[in-house]
Structures are given as structure tokens and as C-alpha cells.
Amino acid sequence: MKLSGYFLPVLKETPTDAQIVSHQLMLRAGMIKQTSAGIYAWLPLGLRVLRKIEAVVREEQDKAGAVELLMPTIQAADLWRESGRYDAYGPEMLRFNDRHDREMLFGPTNEEMITAIFRDSVRSYRDLPRTLYHIQWKFRDETRPRFGVMRGREFLMKDAYSFDLDEAGGQASYRAMFVAYLRTFARMGLKAVPVRAPTGPIGGNLSHEFHILAETGESEIFYDAALEDVDITDAGAVEQLTGIYAMEAEEHAKVENCPVPADRLRSRRGIEVGHIFFFGNKYTKAMGMTVQGPEGSAVVPQMGSYGIGVSRLVGGVIEASHDKDGIVWPDAIAPFKVGLINLRVDDAACAAVADDLYAKLSAAGVEVLYDDRDERGGAKFATMDLIGVPWQVVIGPKGVAAGVVELKRRGGGDREELSIESALARLTA
Amino acid sequence: MKLSGYFLPVLKETPTDAQIVSHQLMLRAGMIKQTSAGIYAWLPLGLRVLRKIEAVVREEQDKAGAVELLMPTIQAADLWRESGRYDAYGPEMLRFNDRHDREMLFGPTNEEMITAIFRDSVRSYRDLPRTLYHIQWKFRDETRPRFGVMRGREFLMKDAYSFDLDEAGGQASYRAMFVAYLRTFARMGLKAVPVRAPTGPIGGNLSHEFHILAETGESEIFYDAALEDVDITDAGAVEQLTGIYAMEAEEHAKVENCPVPADRLRSRRGIEVGHIFFFGNKYTKAMGMTVQGPEGSAVVPQMGSYGIGVSRLVGGVIEASHDKDGIVWPDAIAPFKVGLINLRVDDAACAAVADDLYAKLSAAGVEVLYDDRDERGGAKFATMDLIGVPWQVVIGPKGVAAGVVELKRRGGGDREELSIESALARLTA
The missing domain is CATH 3.30.930.10 (Bira Bifunctional Protein; Domain 2)
Structure with a gap:
């Protein structure tokens, strides 16, 4: 979505x-x-x-x-x-x-x-x-x-x-x-x-x-x-x-x-x-x-x-x-499994990676909420934390240049940089 | 079921x-x-x-x-x-x-x-x-x-x-x-x-x-x-x-x-x-x-x-x-895809074949209504026709001895005898 x-x-x-x-x-x-x-x-x-x-x-x-x-x-x-x-x-x-x-x-x-x-x-x-x-x-x-x-x-x-x-x-x-x-x-x-x-x-x-x-x-x-x-x-x-x-x-x-x-x-x-x-x-x-x-x-x-x-x-x-930041949904009843955040919708490389990841996750049956709006990154992070989606994938220009995205677990807050392929594999496992 | x-x-x-x-x-x-x-x-x-x-x-x-x-x-x-x-x-x-x-x-x-x-x-x-x-x-x-x-x-x-x-x-x-x-x-x-x-x-x-x-x-x-x-x-x-x-x-x-x-x-x-x-x-x-x-x-x-x-x-x-016999559900909205009729629940061979087919169809995700009750065959046929399940599989002693079951299409009424394996393949295709 x-x-x-x-x-x-x-x-x-x-x-x-x-x-x-x-x-x-x-x-x-x-x-x-x-x-x-x-x-x-x-x-x-x-x-x-x-x-x-x-x-x-x-x-x-x-x-x-x-x-x-x-x-x-x-x-x-x-x-x-x-x-x-x-x-x-x-x-x-x-x-x-x-x-x-x-x-x-x-x-x-x-x-x-x-x-x-x-x-x-x-x-x-x-x-x-x-x-x-x-x-x-x-x-x-x-x-x-x-x-x-x-x-x-x-x-x-x-x-x-x-x-x-x-x-x-x-x-x-x-x-x-x-x-x-x-x-x-x-x-x-x-x-x-x-x-x-x-x-x-x-x-x-x-x-x-x-x-x-x-x-x-x-x-x-x-x-x-x-x-x-x-x-x-x-x-x-x-x-x-x-x-x-x-x-x-x-x-x-x-x-x-x-x-x-x-x-x-x-x-x-x-x-x-x-x-x-x-x-x-x-x-x-x-x-x-x-x-x-x-x-x-x-x-x-x-x-x-x-x-x-x-x-x-x-x-x-x-x-x-x-x-303090919002809801932390248990996996079994989360509204979406993944929140996909594109930090720069005006950046063609970021948009391409985000669109591709959204398409592949959706095709694999993963429920994704894709923040494709033209908004500040801070507002996007706050919204995803507030609504409590279990996994967040953050796509930004630096990471895309290096071929990586950030994966964050909402409960606990663990963050990890990993390749797009690895993120996809992790979320569709 | x-x-x-x-x-x-x-x-x-x-x-x-x-x-x-x-x-x-x-x-x-x-x-x-x-x-x-x-x-x-x-x-x-x-x-x-x-x-x-x-x-x-x-x-x-x-x-x-x-x-x-x-x-x-x-x-x-x-x-x-x-x-x-x-x-x-x-x-x-x-x-x-x-x-x-x-x-x-x-x-x-x-x-x-x-x-x-x-x-x-x-x-x-x-x-x-x-x-x-x-x-x-x-x-x-x-x-x-x-x-x-x-x-x-x-x-x-x-x-x-x-x-x-x-x-x-x-x-x-x-x-x-x-x-x-x-x-x-x-x-x-x-x-x-x-x-x-x-x-x-x-x-x-x-x-x-x-x-x-x-x-x-x-x-x-x-x-x-x-x-x-x-x-x-x-x-x-x-x-x-x-x-x-x-x-x-x-x-x-x-x-x-x-x-x-x-x-x-x-x-x-x-x-x-x-x-x-x-x-x-x-x-x-x-x-x-x-x-x-x-x-x-x-x-x-x-x-x-x-x-x-x-x-x-x-x-x-x-x-x-x-x-005249009842409802004929279109496949897309039928309550069950298959009605499985065991004509002789007191016959161990019939029950074994019916139970096995029910288990295999269910495991394949096919929605089956299994008539395992001790009732006359006529009543079972009438019920399945009335409720309009698109496919009926009929299991009786003669067929089981010959290794076959009867497959009936509710709409049109076409009937066919075929091996248990073929019936399973047809219904899970």
C-alpha cells in the first residue's frame, strides 16, 4: 500500500x-x-x-x-x-x-x-x-x-x-x-x-x-x-x-x-x-x-x-x-509487516530502489506500507514508529550509492545496514 | 469439513x-x-x-x-x-x-x-x-x-x-x-x-x-x-x-x-x-x-x-x-469446492479411501465437505445436489475394489469414473 x-x-x-x-x-x-x-x-x-x-x-x-x-x-x-x-x-x-x-x-x-x-x-x-x-x-x-x-x-x-x-x-x-x-x-x-x-x-x-x-x-x-x-x-x-x-x-x-x-x-x-x-x-x-x-x-x-x-x-x-514513540505491534497482528521509507522521493535512484523493493516484497506476499510522500524524513520516521509496523526499511541517497538500505526492528530498535538483496531475503524468509 | x-x-x-x-x-x-x-x-x-x-x-x-x-x-x-x-x-x-x-x-x-x-x-x-x-x-x-x-x-x-x-x-x-x-x-x-x-x-x-x-x-x-x-x-x-x-x-x-x-x-x-x-x-x-x-x-x-x-x-x-435439484454455485463463490460422499461408512475400505482423499484434498488447500454420516446414499446425493457444491466425489464399495471413484460435475451433471490419483490431480489442479 x-x-x-x-x-x-x-x-x-x-x-x-x-x-x-x-x-x-x-x-x-x-x-x-x-x-x-x-x-x-x-x-x-x-x-x-x-x-x-x-x-x-x-x-x-x-x-x-x-x-x-x-x-x-x-x-x-x-x-x-x-x-x-x-x-x-x-x-x-x-x-x-x-x-x-x-x-x-x-x-x-x-x-x-x-x-x-x-x-x-x-x-x-x-x-x-x-x-x-x-x-x-x-x-x-x-x-x-x-x-x-x-x-x-x-x-x-x-x-x-x-x-x-x-x-x-x-x-x-x-x-x-x-x-x-x-x-x-x-x-x-x-x-x-x-x-x-x-x-x-x-x-x-x-x-x-x-x-x-x-x-x-x-x-x-x-x-x-x-x-x-x-x-x-x-x-x-x-x-x-x-x-x-x-x-x-x-x-x-x-x-x-x-x-x-x-x-x-x-x-x-x-x-x-x-x-x-x-x-x-x-x-x-x-x-x-x-x-x-x-x-x-x-x-x-x-x-x-x-x-x-x-x-x-x-x-x-x-x-x-x-x-514512548508509539505502538509496538506483535508480528501476528501487525497491520503491515514492513514500513518502507523513501527519504528522498525527488531522487531518481532512491525512488527506483524503493519502487523495486516495494514491488518485490508485495509480489512475495509481504504486506508493506510504502511512504512515498514528499515529506521530511523526521516526519516519516515518527509516523512509522507511531503506527508500530514491526520492520522499517529506510532508503536514502548515501545508502543507495553504497548499495545498502537500513533495516530497523520497531520493538527493541535494533538497526542494521545491509544489501538490498539481504533485506529482501530477510523480510521474505 | x-x-x-x-x-x-x-x-x-x-x-x-x-x-x-x-x-x-x-x-x-x-x-x-x-x-x-x-x-x-x-x-x-x-x-x-x-x-x-x-x-x-x-x-x-x-x-x-x-x-x-x-x-x-x-x-x-x-x-x-x-x-x-x-x-x-x-x-x-x-x-x-x-x-x-x-x-x-x-x-x-x-x-x-x-x-x-x-x-x-x-x-x-x-x-x-x-x-x-x-x-x-x-x-x-x-x-x-x-x-x-x-x-x-x-x-x-x-x-x-x-x-x-x-x-x-x-x-x-x-x-x-x-x-x-x-x-x-x-x-x-x-x-x-x-x-x-x-x-x-x-x-x-x-x-x-x-x-x-x-x-x-x-x-x-x-x-x-x-x-x-x-x-x-x-x-x-x-x-x-x-x-x-x-x-x-x-x-x-x-x-x-x-x-x-x-x-x-x-x-x-x-x-x-x-x-x-x-x-x-x-x-x-x-x-x-x-x-x-x-x-x-x-x-x-x-x-x-x-x-x-x-x-x-x-x-x-x-x-x-x-x-430442479437445487443450487448450482459458480466456482468462484461456492461454499466448498468438493463434496466428498462415502456411500458406506461401515465399510472399512471405503472409509479408508474417503478419509485419505479428504486428508489429501484438505492438505492441498481444497475446501471439502465430507459426508461421513451414516445415511442412505440417496439422501447424501440429494443433499449435495441441493447445496450445489461444484464437484462431487462418490466413493462406494464396487469402485474402491476396482480402484476408482466417481467424479460428478454439479453444473451439467457430467460423471466420470477415474482412479483415485487422477481424481486428486483433477481437483487440486
């Missing part, structure tokens, strides 16, 4: 209304633009990161055997009356009437709808177990939206729902999603801590939140240091992790006689990016869903639900990975 | 409430499920097709130089007051108040929002021309939603918006999108006719609709037979196409002295799947958008907008491509 034809409205000043660093950096880097309180347009750079994160989430859901569908944003109030949640859900639910005066709402979550879809489509135990998921925009009418995409009103969520014939099966589905979550966050370069959580309005008796660690995190987590030694690729990782003490501050404060010795108790700041629940037959029973069991009698399926805040993760990753 | 672990609730009976063939087939093939009037959940098979169509649309937008962003679904009423459309737009606009009693709406289109975003981000003529697009769910509160996804209330649309410094530039952007549209529909195997259209509530003085031809189409198109001879890959295709007579019936009826000789006047049924507009400074002027021109004075940009009904296209393609 050539910057001369892109839409990247970076800001020089930090907007005064943005309180946290991810919100500031997303605005400065031209990733988002607020269109109403707590509602954002995703500008091209922001959308690229959002889609990268979405793709990682999707791949790990698919690997875990979950099947993707897509439910609509608008739901009927009557559906929520079946579970009894329509009246129970507070003013965070955006409610309205359509032109025929039917009560509708913008879905804040989808337990009722997926249960209705599955109930109306499935008759036999042979269609279970099944975990279905979608990645769709939700709306929660926060009374005081803030912190940019971290607590917005319209947000992108991955929500999965498992259906099993019995509780043991339900627990197995829960563990499979637990593993998928560990893998998802690890692939993004994040350290995630699973925390035993109260179940709240979703109901049920088993729930974990996943917090990614970031010094600027919104919440405080207390956990046993043993948690840090668990190998998440180990087959028994879930059993180990769920057996080790980990609580959010509010819950930790309620615990009398914390079982963790003081020298092993760790306290870190975190950001909640995932939440999973096993709630048995709460919705299937209320909504009259049964399947014919193996012995012919009706069985009420056991359910779980599993959320990841996809748009929230964009902010969460920035909180966990930035420095 | 193994069908035993998928979610494909096909229906044996044609639902009585579905009037047109695409609606009937989408319901029968387990592609969609209605959740409220005119609102649908996209079940896994339907979602795969929707994403394929979306990908083709995206690629052609990108090739045309348009830049993708993503605007939210919910908009502020005040934004629409800036253009004067808030009061002008009828009851199709879904309006509501949020918890702080601010007037909001679910966006039916995005002229106002993109103009505001661009206005607040861009200062100089050097940032123009630019075409921005997004692919986002829209809501239009149709009084009588019907025909499935063809006239739903919540629908997926690609909408692009061009900004140019002068009218000549705006016309060039319009032509670039015109070409992108021709390519988009051609890639999906569709014959699209551009029809000169009245501009309606979007405003402006130049507009074309794109109709795909289908015998069951909703509208009637009159055009000069010369249209059929235009090579859309020709550099002058737009000039040729826009110069040739083509009108929807209603507009055609208003034409006195139709310029097309009777023997060249064609009448075909079509389905509108795209609509493009050039409307000059209608929105930029009303919303006070200017940039500094090359000579320093303020310039009011010229705009166009360009829509494709992405979810509508799913139905449109089915209208254009089906037979």
Missing part, C-alpha cells in the same frame, strides 16, 4: 479527551475516529488490525472444532422474554420499536437466539455435541462510555455457544474452549491469566475470565506464582491452570485465609479480554429445547458460552505493547 | 411461506434461518457463500484503488440533520433514542458519515482523489419484507464513496467504479447489465443500476442487443456501455421514440445488485467540507457513492443459477 493513496490521518497532538494510552495512540495513529459517544469508525489502519485479530480468533475457534455462523444484530424482544432476561436486563440493552411497533433490541449477547436456532433445527442426540460461534457487532448502552474501544458501546465480539448431552460433555466443551483461548492470546504475543470468576447475569456455576497483563491494566489480579510455570501446550494445562489460585482484586478481597503463601502471591494489573461460562440447562430448559437421547427419551442439553472482545483486544494489545 | 461435526439443517419440504426460488433453496439448503420478519441468521453454509462474495467484492474494490474502512451501524440523528436528510428519509429509517435520550438511528447508508469523517481528517488537495469503502450491515425497515435475503431489513452492503477536486475527476472515479462493478459480477459468473437510472433520494445527475440477468428476476430490462457484444475487458468498455440504450421497464415506458430499432431491442428479467451515483457537491456543500486547492483557495469536493448488495447477491446468484 502506497501512503500517497492511503487514508491515514495521524495526529501530531495527543487528544485531550483520551485518558488511557491505547485510546490516545489509536487516535494519534489514525486507527479510529469517534462518530458518537462510545461509537467509532475503524479507519483503514485500525480495520487492518481488527481483521488480523479476528482472523487469529477465528482460526483457533475452527481448530477447536467450533462451527461459524452469523446472527443478526437486531433481535426480537419476545425472544428474550422466553428466557426471562428481557425484563432483567438493565438500561444497557438498546431497545426500540420498529415501524410496525414490534419491540426489538440491538443484541448485547446471543444466548437466547442461538438456543432458538439450535432448538428449531436439531432433533437428535446425534447432532450433539456442537459448539457454534459468530463474530458480530454488539451494542451495550454504557452510561459512561470511555477509554476508546476498551469500553465502547458498539463493539465486536466473538461469542461461542456449546451444546452437550450431559454435564461431563459440557465440561469437556468448556475445557476445549479454555485451551483455544490460551492459544489465541499466546499467538497474539500476549500473556493471559485465567481467573476464576463470579458468573453474574449469564448464570451458571463455572466461569473464568481471561486477563492479559499490562501495567496500565484496568483491574488488579492476584495469583499464585506457580501459574507462570504452566506450559500451555501441555495436555494437562487446563487442569493445572484451573487448580491454581487466581482472582481479580474484588473477589480476592472476599477470600478469607488465602491459600497462597505470601512469598508466592503475585499481584499484576490486567485487562479482561475473554469470559467463559458453563451454565448447564439454564437457557435450554427455559426455552424448551430438547433432543431425543440415545435411549429415546427427551434430553435437555447442557450449554456454555464463550466470549472474546475482539475490538477491545485492539486496545488491550496496545496497552500491553507500546513505548 | 466433516458433515458429522457440521451444522447443516437441510429441509426436506419447501417452506410454504417462501415465494421465490432463491428463498426456498436457501431455507432448504440450511443457509439461513429467519429470526424476525426480514431478519436472518446466516447458518454456516450460507455464511461461507456470503464471505466468498464479500471477498470478490473486496478484491475488486482494492484493485480499483479504493481504501477499506469500517463505519459503525449506529449513527447520530444530528449527523443526518447536517445534510437535511433526517426529516426527508421516511419510515424505512430505524430511529430510536439511547439511554441519555439522544436521537440515534441504524444506518441505511453512509453518505453523511463518510463526509464528516473525511471533512474532519483532510485539509489539502494532496489528499484527493480518494475512494473509501466499507462492507457493513445496514438496516432499512421495509414495510413488507419478503423474498428472503433479496428484500430483507438487515442486509450486508458494500458502499464506496469517492472524493475528487473537480467534476472531471469525479467522473473518472465514477468510471473506475463502473469497471470494478463489471469485473466483480463477471468473476461471480454473472451477466450484469448496467442500466441508466433515475437518481432518487441520493440526489445528483448521473446514476447506473447493475442488474444481473435471471429468468425469475424481479424487474424487466429493455436494452439494445449491441450491449451483449461489448467486451468488458476492453479499455473503452465504460464509454461503449454507457452509450448503449438500457432501461428498466418503468423508465423505458416513459421514453418516447425509443432509439433502438425493434429488431435490436431485447427484453430480459433482471435483479438489481448494484447502484452507483455521481452527485457532485450535494453533501460536501451541505456539510461544509472544503480542502485547500492547489492555488490556495478553498475547494468543495465532488462526490459519488457506489453500492453493492452483498447479502442480496447470494439470493441473486441462486436465482440466476439453479435447477
